[in-house]
Structure formats: structure tokens, C-alpha cells
Amino acid sequence: xxxxxxxxxxxIKTRGQQVTLSCSPIxxxxxVSWYQQTPxxxxxxxFEYFSETQRxxxxxxxxxxxRQFSNSRSEMNVSTLELGDSALYLCASSLDQGGxxxxxxxxxxxxxxx
Amino acid sequence: xxxxxxxxTEISVVEKEDVTLDCVYETRDTTYYLxxxxxxxxxxxxxLIRRNSFDEQNEISGRYSWNFxxxxxxFNFTITASQVVDSAVYFCALSEENNYxxxxxxxxxxxxxxxx
Numbered sequence: 001x002x003x004x005x006x007x008x009x010x011x012i013k014t015r016g017q018q019v020t021l022s023c024s025p026i027x028x029x030x031x032v033s034w035y036q037q038t039p040x041x042x043x044x045x046x047f048e049y050f051s052e053t054q055r056x057x058x059x060x061x062x063x064x065x066x067r068q069f070s071n072s073r074s075e076m077n078v079s080t081l082e083l084g085d086s087a088l089y090l091c092a093s094s095l096d097q098g099g100x101x102x103x104x105x106x107x108x109x110x111x112x113x114x
Numbered sequence: 115x116x117x118x119x120x121x122x123t124e125i126s127v128v129e130k131e132d133v134t135l136d137c138v139y140e141t142r143d144t145t146y147y148l149x150x151x152x153x154x155x156x157x158x159x160x161x162l163i164r165r166n167s168f169d170e171q172n173e174i175s176g177r178y179s180w181n182f183x184x185x186x187x188x189f190n191f192t193i194t195a196s197q198v199v200d201s202a203v204y205f206c207a208l209s210e211e212n213n214y215x216x217x218x219x220x221x222x223x224x225x226x227x228x229x230x
Contacts, residue, residue, distance in 0.1 A: 033218075042221075042223065043205065045219070090159065102149070102164045103161075103218065104161060105151075105158055105159035105160075107156065107158040110157070
């Protein structure tokens with residue numbers, strides 16, 4: 001079974017731009033979660049989607065948004081990029097709602113904002 | 115509120131030594147789940163173990179073992195006879211059943227370096 005895939009793997013943007021990251025979950029998994037990982041803040045939960053609905057959102061500004069499609073693929077969007085948005089963005093999928101199920105992570109998208 | 119503490123920021127050991135990574139958690143729920151993940155230099159988080167709060171039995175998987183003690187709110191991870199390939203950042207995580215959709219809270223991680 002293929003694992004979680006994320007595209008692109010690396011991205012360089014400038015301040016003020018917007019970016020869209022994509023995540024394809026493991027086949028059959030309906031829950032997709034997004035995390036931001038930075039050296040200073042560690043791994044922080046962004047949001048979780050299940051059956052195309054956002055179930056919960058972490059403590060991030062509204063510039064961070066996401067969506068999930070009927071095939072469970074998910075995208076996250078960051079608008080008006082700031083230098084502090086430079087991070088590794090990890091996507092994880094699980095069978096159910098993600099709260100307690102094991103989450104399987106993708107390789108991440110490394111975003112650099114210049 | 116949920117909280118996970120990994121007091122050891124970095125650990126260095128020589129190959130074949132045993133090493134224990136500590137994890138202490140805080141939760142108000144009686145039903146919760148604990149996890150360990152490994153993050154090698156490639157960046158992908160690799161799942162190691164999931165344990166629910168009602169199962170305090172220790173677990174062994176090859177060179178890996180886990181010691182879960184509810185009395186001290188700890189879920190420690192031991193690598194026996196460490197190898198260079200064990201070098202990675204290890205994260206402990208907590209998920210509460212009642213925080214439906216809350217998802218994981220990760221500890222800050224412990225960077226393990228195994229020297230040849």
C-alpha cells in the first residue's frame with residue numbers, strides 16, 4: 001500500500017505570496033491532519049479534515065486554511081506569507097477521525113519564505 | 115490541558131549501549147493514547163507504537179521496549195544495543211479520546227545520536 005504523499009517536497013516563496021500544498025492519504029484513510037514543524041515551536045497541529053469537513057483547527061491565524069476533496073486528498077493554503085511561515089509542513093492520515101487512531105505521516109513539504 | 119514533556123533534548127551514546135528516552139505526559143482524561151514516533155534526517159515521522167491508557171503492560175519489539183506507568187504519567191522508550199541507524203529525533207505524543215478531533219500533542223522531541 002502506498003504511503004502518504006505530499007507535493008511539492010520543497011518550495012521557495014517570497015513574503016506576501018500565497019502557497020498551496022497537497023497531500024494524498026493512504027488509500028482508505030478518511031482523516032487528514034496537517035502539522036507545522038519549526039525548530040522553535042516544534043510540531044504544532046494546524047487542522048484536521050474528515051469526510052471533507054474540518055473537524056478541528058489549531059491556534060493559527062486565518063491565513064492558514066485547508067480543504068479536503070471527496071477522494072480524501074487534502075490541500076492547505078497559506079496566504080500573505082511571512083518569514084515565520086518557513087517550516088516543514090507535515091500531513092498525516094488515519095483511518096478514522098484521527099483523534100486517537102494512529103496517524104501515518106508523509107515526507108513533508110519544506111517551505112522557505114524569503 | 116494536554117502536555118507532553120521530553121526532558122532530554124539531546125542524548126549521545128556509543129553503538130551497542132542501551133538508551134532510555136523519557137516521556138512524561140499530563141492529561142485530565144481517563145481514556146487517552148500515547149505514541150512514539152521516530153524522525154530520521156529525511157524528515158518523515160515513522161510510527162513506532164500506540165498504547166491506550168488501559169493497557170499498562172510493557173511491550174517489547176525487537177530492540178525496542180516501552181515502559182508505561184500511569185502512576186508517574188510516564189511512557190519511556192528504551193533501545194537496547196543501539197545502532198547508528200537509530201540516530202534520529204524521537205517524539206512522544208498524546209491524544210485524548212474526549213478531545214474529539216483535537217489530534218496529537220507532541221513533545222519537543224529527543225535527538226539521539228548513536229556514535230560508531
